[in-house]
Amino acid sequence: DAGVIQSPRHEVTEMGQEVTLRCKPISGHDYLFWYRQTMMRGLELLIYFNNNVPIDDSGMPEDRFSAKMPNASFSTLKIQPSEPRDSAVYFCASISMGLVTEAFFGQGTRLTVV
Amino acid sequence: DQQVKQNSPSLSVQEGRISILNCDYTNSMFDYFLWYKKYPAEGPTFLISISSIKDKNEDGRFTVFLNKSAKHLSLHIVPSQPGDSAVYFCAALGKNTGFQKLVFGTGTRLLVSP
Numbered sequence: 001d002a003g004v005i006q007s008p009r010h011e012v013t014e015m016g017q018e019v020t021l022r023c024k025p026i027s028g029h030d031y032l033f034w035y036r037q038t039m040m041r042g043l044e045l046l047i048y049f050n051n052n053v054p055i056d057d058s059g060m061p062e063d064r065f066s067a068k069m070p071n072a073s074f075s076t077l078k079i080q081p082s083e084p085r086d087s088a089v090y091f092c093a094s095i096s097m098g099l100v101t102e103a104f105f106g107q108g109t110r111l112t113v114v
Numbered sequence: 115d116q117q118v119k120q121n122s123p124s125l126s127v128q129e130g131r132i133s134i135l136n137c138d139y140t141n142s143m144f145d146y147f148l149w150y151k152k153y154p155a156e157g158p159t160f161l162i163s164i165s166s167i168k169d170k171n172e173d174g175r176f177t178v179f180l181n182k183s184a185k186h187l188s189l190h191i192v193p194s195q196p197g198d199s200a201v202y203f204c205a206a207l208g209k210n211t212g213f214q215k216l217v218f219g220t221g222t223r224l225l226v227s228p
Contacts, residue, residue: 004157031214031216033216035218040220041116041220042120042203042218042219042220042221043158043203043205043218043219043221044218045215045216045217045218048215048216050214055214055215056215091157091158093216095216097209097214101146101148101163101165101207102148102160102163103148103160103205103207103216104160105150105157105158105159106157107156107157108156108157
């Protein structure tokens with residue numbers, strides 16, 4: 001397995017535009033997490049899924065943020081409209097809660113909103 | 115509400131000495147704890163973990179200690195090496211049905227000088 005794959009690695013967009021971040025988890029993992037890295041909050045949990053179903057989205061900062069997981073191999077995090085304060089590195093991680101006791105992270109997407 | 119806290123944003127240590135990174139958590143439902151290491155422009159990588167039924171786990175130069183009554187864990191690196199310079203994140207995992215989530219702290223930046 002190639003690990004958790006995120007795309008794009010870098011995204012620069014103008015304020016007000018829609019941004020979509022993508023994640024492909026490790027095959028067989030039943031949990032997928034989206035995090036945002038900030039200086040103040042470290043790795044901030046935004047939302048997570050179990051078997052493609054959103055379990056807890058209380059970490060999503062505003063209604064401008066949404067996430068989907070249409071199947072076991074793909075998830076998206078969308079920001080619409082984007083704002084400069086959304087600029088951060090966004091990580092996706094997956095884990096098999098029953099068998100494996102470590103979460104594997106993607107390389108992250110560095111988002112810059114100008 | 116920060117459920118996992120790393121109160122030291124940075125730590126400087128000389129090569130060969132011991133590095134001690136601390137972490138506190140608030141929710142007793144967490145039953146598994148992990149440490150991750152992160153280099154710039156990379157995703158976090160797993161370092162070491164400990165189950166709540168143990169109080170110590172050792173892997174080479176890395177040892178994690180857990181004090182459940184104090185809801186506190188620490189990571190000891192000895193001897194410290196310049197290549198250990200990175201940001202270290204503490205994470206707490208709930209594996210029990212009804213409480214399965216992975217929450218990270220704010221991180222501690224470790225600098226090991228030659």
